[in-house]
Amino acid sequence: MKYCFTFFLLLFFSVMFSQEDAWVYFKDKPSSQSFLDKPSDMLTQRSLARRTAQNIALDIADVPVEKSYISQIKSSTGITVLAKSKWLNALHIRGTQTNVSVLKSLSFVDKIVFTNKTLNTGKKVNQNSTVQTKNKLKTTIDYAYGNSANQIQMLNGQALHKQNYTGSGKIIAVLDAGFPGVNTAQPFQNLQTNNRILGGYDFVNRNTNFYTGDDHGTLVLSTMGGYKENSLVGTAPDASYYLFITENDASENPIEESLWVEAAEIADSLGVDIITTSLGYFEFDKAGESHTYSDMNGSTTFISRGAEIAFNKGMIILASAGNEGRTPEPHIGAPADAVSVLAIGSVTAAKVKSDFSSIGPSFDNRVKPDIMAQGSATTVSDASGNIGTADGTSFSCPVMAGMVACLWQAFPTKTNKEIRQMILESSDRYTAPNFNYGYGIPNFGANLGINDFVINSTFSVFPNPAKTVISFSFPEENYSASVAIFSVLGQKVIEKQITNQNPFLSVETLNSGLYFYTFDADGLHKTGKIIKQ
Known part of the structure; x- marks a missing residue:
């Protein structure tokens, strides 16, 4: 009986004194008109210019959270203010369930929403067992992309870069x-x-x-x-x-x-x-x-x-x-x-x-x-x-x-909505999206009338130097290839068939040093050097 009493006492104190997070939402912003009359008190000139260019009007969401409300919440017993949001007119607070709930009685508080959903509904919430893993005169530029070439060329990004659209501004x-x-x-x-x-x-x-x-x-x-x-x-x-x-x-x-x-x-x-x-x-x-x-x-x-x-x-x-x-x-x-x-x-x-x-x-x-x-x-x-x-x-x-920054630089008068739509419409699955690829891979050069995806006509090996794995990028019409790795003495040390779907070759077992590769696919033969780190 003594042990049961101790258990229930501990449970009581746990419930009474455990810290909970919550959002406290406010009903209004009493000082809103004074801020809307002087927007430079809320936003920089660049922010205001962006809104003007896109015909976006100021509204009450732009007004800061009422300072007197923040002060009263901060001074409330056992409450710590952790963050604030003017857009949602709310504070993120922490305190015991009892101390947080007391705030509902304040006249300017609209509602309290606990981050622990069971405290809002009183019902048990199903828990997921998985964890979330968490511009001037245009000049032609040829960047030495190195190992990063593929991730840019896949999007036809080099087409923008060559026109000097590199995100400036x-x-x-x-x-x-x-x-x-x-x-x-x-x-x-x-x-x-x-x-x-x-x-x-x-x-x-x-x-x-x-x-x-x-x-x-x-x-x-x-x-x-x-x-x-x-x-x-x-x-x-x-x-x-x-x-x-x-x-x-x-x-x-x-x-x-x-x-x-x-x-x-x-x-x-x-x-x-x-x-x-x-x-x-x-x-x-x-x-x-x-x-x-x-x-x-x-x-x-x-x-x-x-x-x-x-x-x-x-x-x-x-x-x-x-x-x-x-x-x-x-x-x-x-x-x-x-x-x-x-x-x-x-x-x-x-x-x-x-x-x-x-x-x-x-x-x-x-x-x-x-x-x-x-x-x-x-x-x-x-x-x-x-x-x-x-x-x-x-x-x-x-x-x-x-x-996206480079594209918007190229089309500076477009709104965010227009740029977003341009990107979607340039994507390779736009007419038939699905839940794995969405609308697919955008072609950023297409918006400049440059539709050649360099990655479809070039061959690359990366990373090089490599520590564990190398990847071969080759034209899509070549669906498989034979790759061989040779030592400097001409000894074949690795041979493997690769495909577009699985273009990777492990070099983990190789000693550090210089090697040579041969790549053979239908209509495409390449040779080159690989450095194993």
């Missing part, structure tokens, strides 16, 4: 988990030297040191802004960037959705053109907080609602579709489910869907992912400046975002 906000090395590594020197890193912020730790955290954001940025001749050229090397940390890599918590929306609002106010985010939310650490597939309808999750508003403010939003294609719950996460967000899936170098790439449709049966780019063996730079490859829709997304 466009601003991209990257919302990610950290950016260490961006201020020191050689592939980012082009950005630093030309003052193309405009600033940033660490929303997780609430400080201005954004060259820290997990290097995932560094890898992501390198696919757009990285530049190392003959090794890596980003898809938008001359764009400018804001770097925002919104993801805490150590945990999965709904606060990250709120931080993302807060960062998106700042990006809007700064006049950003494009937001790219290689983040997705579905499963959280705490029981009751995770999303379900039914939430992937574009209007349920906090982050997706924020992302849709961001698009309505004139920006283009891109999000990774997710890496859950192999799991029992293979569908896209949030904010990729938002209606206007371009959800980017992943394909291999041979344009075949990566098996890990999350699929559609959205829960309300819309086409998702929207479009595809190379996310398997994408060439990236790490925080030390080492050039390598990485897999994930985390990389197909920024590869695409950089090309």
Whole structure:
């Protein structure tokens, strides 16, 4: 009996004093007219100019959350304010269930929504057992793309680059988990030297040191802004960037959705053109907080609602579709489910869907992912400046975002809606989309009247040098090929048949050094050197 009493006492204290997250929504914004009368108090001139150019009117969503409301919530017993959103007129708070619930009595509070869904409905919520893995006179330019050639040429991006459309004048906000090395590594020197890193912020730790955290954001940025001749050229090397940390890599918590929306609002106010985010939310650490597939309808999750508003403010939003294609719950996460967000899936170098790439449709049966780019063996730079490859829709997304910047530079008077539609209509499955590829792979050169996909008429071997695996890219009409690797003494050490669907050859067993390859397919014979690191 004594043990039972102790158990129930512990259970009582656990319920009474455990900390819960919630969103508190407000009924109004009493000071709205004074802000709308003086918009420069809310938004920079560049942000206002973007709206004017796209005929987007200011509205109450642009007005900051009422300061007196924030003060009263902060001063309430046991409440900590973690984030705020003017677009959704809400605060993300933390406190005991009792202390949070008391806030409902405040006259200006519209509603309280706990992140733990069981506290809102009183019903048990089914938990998913899978985990979300988380311009001047035009001149012709020939970039030495090196190993990054395939991911650019697949999108016919070199057609824009050769016309000097390299993202200049466009601003991209990257919302990610950290950016260490961006201020020191050689592939980012082009950005630093030309003052193309405009600033940033660490929303997780609430400080201005954004060259820290997990290097995932560094890898992501390198696919757009990285530049190392003959090794890596980003898809938008001359764009400018804001770097925002919104993801805490150590945990999965709904606060990250709120931080993302807060960062998106700042990006809007700064006049950003494009937001790219290689983040997705579905499963959280705490029981009751995770999303379900039914939430992937574009209007349920906090982050997706924020992302849709961001698009309505004139920006283009891109999000990774997710890496859950192999799991029992293979569908896209949030904010990729938002209606206007371009959800980017992943394909291999041979344009075949990566098996890990999350699929559609959205829960309300819309086409998702929207479009595809190379996310398997994408060439990236790490925080030390080492050039390598990485897999994930985390990389197909920024590869695409950089090309969007280049296209918008080429068509500066187009609205975000028009640019988005141009991209979809140029895609190779536009007339027959599906839930694996969406509308397919865009042809960015087509919008300039340049329709030759270089990748269909060229041959490449990458990465080279290589550590473990090399990939052969060859014309689509050649569906299979015989590859042989020879030592410097002429000894055949590897021989294998490869296909467009599986163009990879393992060199892991080889010693470091120089080797030669022969490549034979129907009507195509190639030889060359390979360096094994």
